[in-house]
Amino acid sequence: MVTKIKPLIMLLLLAISTYGSAQQVTTALKIGDQLPDLAFTTYSGKKIMIKDLYQNGPLIIDFWATWCVPCLKEIRLMDSFDQRKPNQFKFLLVSSQNKKAITDFMARPTNEDMRSLGDRIIIEDSLLNNLFPHKTIPHNIWIDSKGIIRAITSGEEITEKNIFDFRANPSAFKIRTKSDKLDFRPMEVFHLGDSTFTYRSIICPFIEGIASGEVISQRGEMKSYFQFNQPILRALWGAYSSYNHGIRPEMIEIHTPDSSRFFQPKVRNTIHQKYADRTEWKQKNLFCYSLTLPYVVPDSLFASYIYNDMERQFNLKVSVEKRRINCIVVTADQKLPKRNPERKENKLKINYTKDRILKVNNATITELLDFLFRLFPPERLPYPFINNTAYPADLRFDIEEDFSLEPDILKSGLSSEMIFRRLKKYGLNFKTQVQPYPVLVIHDLKK
Numbered sequence: 001m002v003t004k005i006k007p008l009i010m011l012l013l014l015a016i017s018t019y020g021s022a023q024q025v026t027t028a029l030k031i032g033d034q035l036p037d038l039a040f041t042t043y044s045g046k047k048i049m050i051k052d053l054y055q056n057g058p059l060i061i062d063f064w065a066t067w068c069v070p071c072l073k074e075i076r077l078m079d080s081f082d083q084r085k086p087n088q089f090k091f092l093l094v095s096s097q098n099k100k101a102i103t104d105f106m107a108r109p110t111n112e113d114m115r116s117l118g119d120r121i122i123i124e125d126s127l128l129n130n131l132f133p134h135k136t137i138p139h140n141i142w143i144d145s146k147g148i149i150r151a152i153t154s155g156e157e158i159t160e161k162n163i164f165d166f167r168a169n170p171s172a173f174k175i176r177t178k179s180d181k182l183d184f185r186p187m188e189v190f191h192l193g194d195s196t197f198t199y200r201s202i203i204c205p206f207i208e209g210i211a212s213g214e215v216i217s218q219r220g221e222m223k224s225y226f227q228f229n230q231p232i233l234r235a236l237w238g239a240y241s242s243y244n245h246g247i248r249p250e251m252i253e254i255h256t257p258d259s260s261r262f263f264q265p266k267v268r269n270t271i272h273q274k275y276a277d278r279t280e281w282k283q284k285n286l287f288c289y290s291l292t293l294p295y296v297v298p299d300s301l302f303a304s305y306i307y308n309d310m311e312r313q314f315n316l317k318v319s320v321e322k323r324r325i326n327c328i329v330v331t332a333d334q335k336l337p338k339r340n341p342e343r344k345e346n347k348l349k350i351n352y353t354k355d356r357i358l359k360v361n362n363a364t365i366t367e368l369l370d371f372l373f374r375l376f377p378p379e380r381l382p383y384p385f386i387n388n389t390a391y392p393a394d395l396r397f398d399i400e401e402d403f404s405l406e407p408d409i410l411k412s413g414l415s416s417e418m419i420f421r422r423l424k425k426y427g428l429n430f431k432t433q434v435q436p437y438p439v440l441v442i443h444d445l446k447k
Contacts, residue, residue, distance in 0.1 A: 029131050031177070035147040038127070043102055044118030053090040054143050058167050060091045060158070061141040063134065066105040071138045072114075074155040079117065081160050089163055093121045094128050135180040144170035154178045198294040201305075203313050206286040216243045222302035224292040229282070232314055233262045233442075235289055239303035240320065240440040246378045250325050251437070256444030261285060261314075317443040325383070327435040330369065332389035334427030336397040356409060358419070360399040365391050365428075368399075372419060381416045386435055389428070399426065 029035070038050040053059045060078065064071035078091045095102065102123050106115050122128065132141055138155030150170050151157075157175050166173045181192060206229055214227040214234065219242055227234055237247045254262055264285075265278050275281040291305060307318040349361040350371040360368055369385040401422045403409055409418070420430040 027131070028133050029149055031149050031152060033149050035143055035149060036131075040122050042119050043099070043121035043123050046119045048119075050092070051147060053092060054145055054147055057087065057145055058089045058163075058170060059143040060089065060163070061094060061128065061132070061143065062091055062158075063094045063129070063132070063137050063139040065095055065097060065137060066101060068137050070155050074138050074140075074158050075114065075117070077158060078163075079113075081163060085164075089167055091120060093117065094125050095121065095123050096125050096129060098124050133180075133182055134178075135182060135184060139178065139180075142166060142170075142173070142175075151175050152178055197292070200290065200292045201309050203287060203289045203309065205288075206283050207288055208283075212286065214238065214243075218296075219243055220299060221296040222293075222299055223296045224290070225302070225306065226288075226290045228288045229286045230289075231262060231264060231285055232287075232310060232316075235306055236310055236318060236440060236442060239306035242299050242303075244374055246374075246376070246381075248378050248382055248384065250382055250439075251384060252440045252442070253321075253323060254442045254444070256442070258444070258446075261444065261446075262442070315444070315446045317445060319441045320438045321441045322436045323439045323441075324434050325437050325439060326432055327386045327437050328381075328383050329386045329388055329431050329433045329435060330365070331429045331431070332391065332427045333429065336365075336391070336395065336426055336428075337399075352414070356402070356404040356406075356414065358399065358401045358403065358422075360397070362396050362398065364393060364396055365389055366393070372416070376416055383432060384437060386437070399423075 035050065035054075040048050040050065042048060050059075062071070062074065062078070064075060066072075075091075075093060082089070082091070102121065105111055106118075132139065132152070136154075138158070140151075140153045140155065140158060141149060142151035142153065144150050144166075148170075150166070150173055153175055157178075162175060166175075184192060210228055212229040214225070214230060216222075216238075217224040225235075225238070225243075227238070233247065233252070237244075237252065241248075241251075256262065260275065260281065265275075265281055275284065289309070291302075291309065293302070293305075310316055311318055346362055348363055348367060349359070350363055350368060351359050352375060353359065363371075365387055369387060373381060373385060375381075403414060403418060403422070406414075406418055408415075420428075423430070
């Protein structure tokens with residue numbers, strides 16, 4: 001199947017004669033309709049009535065063009081059937097091309113076999129195109145001996161078996177229907193796949209009337225990510241941190257002449273003189289971004305896709321590079337308690353309950369530290385962890401600590417210092433030190 005456009009430069013010209021005809025149709029025919037009485041003059045000058053073509057057997061109306069290779073193969077196939085079994089069916093070839101185009105085509109030595117088809121060719125057609133609007137050719141209309149439209153198909157359905165099955169029993173004939181999207185406009189923004197896409201990356205400006213937020217498919221292996229009315233830094237930090245909600249400035253290095261692109265003003269009257277207030281800043285700097293893949297991929301690969309999208313959209317250069325920053329270095333001076341082999345629950349589960357109890361089940365030290373880093377906001381835990389415990393990666397343990405009796409828990413809430421103090425009895429030590437650490441580095445290339 002090919003579209004009814006040959007070279008790209010002809011697209012706008014053909015939009016009037018080909019695509020435009022579909023817009024003018026008010027009486028388009030469909031399967032089950034009766035074909036009206038129509039009279040035509042063929043390419044060779046013969047006068048025909050269309051009912052004379054189908055009264056003694058089925059008729060196939062074939063929309064074609066000289067530049068459509070599948071059309072020419074189909075026409076030669078039907079002509080071959082007709083020559084071997086004459087008077088079994090009729091076919092009418094309909095083209096919107098003018099006489100010169102058809103004549104020049106017929107004059108080619110390679111098309112000598114088609115010169116005998118002049119009585120079957122309708123040229124410069126608009127009437128049949130209006131009755132049977134379509135976007136692509138070949139486009140075939142199957143009509144029984146009573147003038148009833150029984151099928152509308154592509155060229156792939158033109159086979160000898162189908163043709164003679166149709167002649168034998170048109171009312172019971174079952175075949176795949178061709179259904180063109182008549183509202184498709186290739187020069188307009190594509191929306192026909194909005195509900196069926198398998199991959200999509202879309203970015204649009206701030207949308208008035210909706211909140212700010214993000215939706216994450218699943219950490220560890222990602223398939224989709226969606227943020228709405230958020231700044232550039234949200235997507236970049238999410239990709240870098242495996243979607244930790246608390247942005248740590250210590251772990252980000254930004255080179256930009258305009259920090260307002262990345263940071264929201266913290267007061268109502270912004271210090272950035274180019275914006276009147278926070279509302280204007282939001283309208284100019286927040287955006288919506290959705291990335292959807294056809295399959296899940298590791299976080300690291302998904303993050304690279306986000307970096308690439310942000311780089312292209314906002315003229316950035318994004319990388320992860322080691323810098324010497326404050327870190328919380330975790331060491332161990334004794335072994336963690338072994339898991340009770342009689343415990344039935346073997347799934348990883350770490351939770352800080354509403355009763356202020358930290359429950360750790362079947363966790364590694366890396367999983368525990370990741371949980372703690374996500375549990376606390378940046379102001380309570382500003383620095384990342386470095387695991388220097390030398391525990392095997394597969395070492396799993398259980399811990400349960402009740403913080404409800406901590407002296408300051410009701411006054412100031414759970415603090416990282418409380419956690420560190422309790423974990424010390426398991427041999428874990430926490431110390432803030434300046435260490436090399438991979439940080440998110442952003443270079444703003446916008447001038």
